[in-house]
Amino acid sequence: MRLGGYGSCKSFIGWRSRELMAERYDPLEVKRRLPFLDVLAHEGVPVRRSGPNYVATCPFHQERSASFTVYVGSDPAEDHAFCFGCGWPNGKPGDVIGFYQAKRGVDFAVAIAQLASLGAVPPSVKTEWRARENVSRMTASKKQLDKPALPQLRTLNEDEQEQLAKLRGLSVEGVAAACEAKRVAFCPWPAWEPQPCWLVTDSARYVAQFRRLDGAMFVRHDGREIKCWSKGSPTWPLGAGEIGEQSAVLLVEGGADMLAGYHFLEGFGRLEQVAVCAVLGASMRLAVEALPYFYRKRVRIVLDDDEAGTNAAARWTEQLTEAGAAVESFSLSGLTTKEGLKVKDLNDLALVEESAWLDPELKAAFLDWDF
Ligand SMILES: [Zn+2]
Numbered sequence: 001m002r003l004g005g006y007g008s009c010k011s012f013i014g015w016r017s018r019e020l021m022a023e024r025y026d027p028l029e030v031k032r033r034l035p036f037l038d039v040l041a042h043e044g045v046p047v048r049r050s051g052p053n054y055v056a057t058c059p060f061h062q063e064r065s066a067s068f069t070v071y072v073g074s075d076p077a078e079d080h081a082f083c084f085g086c087g088w089p090n091g092k093p094g095d096v097i098g099f100y101q102a103k104r105g106v107d108f109a110v111a112i113a114q115l116a117s118l119g120a121v122p123p124s125v126k127t128e129w130r131a132r133e134n135v136s137r138m139t140a141s142k143k144q145l146d147k148p149a150l151p152q153l154r155t156l157n158e159d160e161q162e163q164l165a166k167l168r169g170l171s172v173e174g175v176a177a178a179c180e181a182k183r184v185a186f187c188p189w190p191a192w193e194p195q196p197c198w199l200v201t202d203s204a205r206y207v208a209q210f211r212r213l214d215g216a217m218f219v220r221h222d223g224r225e226i227k228c229w230s231k232g233s234p235t236w237p238l239g240a241g242e243i244g245e246q247s248a249v250l251l252v253e254g255g256a257d258m259l260a261g262y263h264f265l266e267g268f269g270r271l272e273q274v275a276v277c278a279v280l281g282a283s284m285r286l287a288v289e290a291l292p293y294f295y296r297k298r299v300r301i302v303l304d305d306d307e308a309g310t311n312a313a314a315r316w317t318e319q320l321t322e323a324g325a326a327v328e329s330f331s332l333s334g335l336t337t338k339e340g341l342k343v344k345d346l347n348d349l350a351l352v353e354e355s356a357w358l359d360p361e362l363k364a365a366f367l368d369w370d371f
Pocket of ligand 1: 058059060061067068083084085086087088
């Protein structure tokens with residue numbers, strides 16, 4: 001069993017998403033499924049038997065002897081520990097959730113979500129029941145989203161894939177994977193002054209966004225310059241209808257970050273299990289029509305490291321949780337690209353010195369999904 005070290009490196013965003021995560025699992029059920037000794041083994045704390053109990057060198061203070069004592073009950077929910085050296089956890093017996101919080105330096109909500117993931121603990125009956133009701137309500141209220149008229153699309157040829165990979169600082173393999181998934185296509189745009197463009201869309205075709213392959217701006221009729229040109233319903237998360245049997249979803253904002261999602265997941269051989277979804281604007285609420293596709297999925301949101309991104313993460317977490325998804329969100333703060341610029345989004349992360357971003361903890365945050 002593996003546990004992604006996500007909480008420890010980059011922080012979860014937003015109190016609301018923490019609250020929702022904590023609410024989702026029953027602490028008693030988490031403790032019941034995760035005997036203290038299993039978690040100690042997972043956290044690399046060796047124990048030995050001592051009479052009816054177990055002892056370990058305390059992970060919370062420096063010592064030679066083994067003062068950290070684990071009391072194992074007949075019901076794992078009753079397992080607890082106490083350190084006779086440093087007094088952890090300050091007088092009262094500590095349970096496995098408290099231990100995990102202290103060991104990882106995370107709060108209760110994060111600890112319970114990660115432990116639930118480690119022990120494959122299902123969401124509480126109450127949460128599950130509510131999610132099912134929500135999903136059937138959402139499914140019943142389906143209305144038709146606008147479908148924009150799009151010109152003839154074709155797949156990017158090899159040269160264009162290479163050009164796009166270079167433009168975004170991504171691997172050709174990642175771009176090729178996005179092309180193969182029909183998430184990226186080629187199309188000259190706009191009609192009156194066609195430029196070679198790459199566009200992002202999905203099989204539902206509710207929304208599409210064009211960008212020039214040479215990286216330059218479009219000039220609109222009114223003379224305004226724009227970087228990307230969108231058509232259709234931007235509230236539709238691209239790829240929602242294609243999640244299918246995949247158990248996990250990486251949710252990002254914007255077409256370039258979607259490509260970066262493919263870049264990372266392809267690079268780490270995760271495309272089979274993890275679907276990529278992208279919303280084309282952080283100010284959007286997700287289309288209700290899309291939410292049932294996220295039922296019982298594990299969703300990781302990686303958004304731009306700014307206020308809009310933080311707010312979007314909180315909003316989407318709330319919506320997705322209502323639809324029965326388990327949602328975590330990540331901040332990319334504190335990293336810089338090779339050029340020394342602040343990392344703002346997932347595409348920027350691809351521009352970070354490999355040695356920095358291959359830091360095991362950071363890597364785990366994005367790529368360990370505990371299958
Ligand atoms: Zn101690």
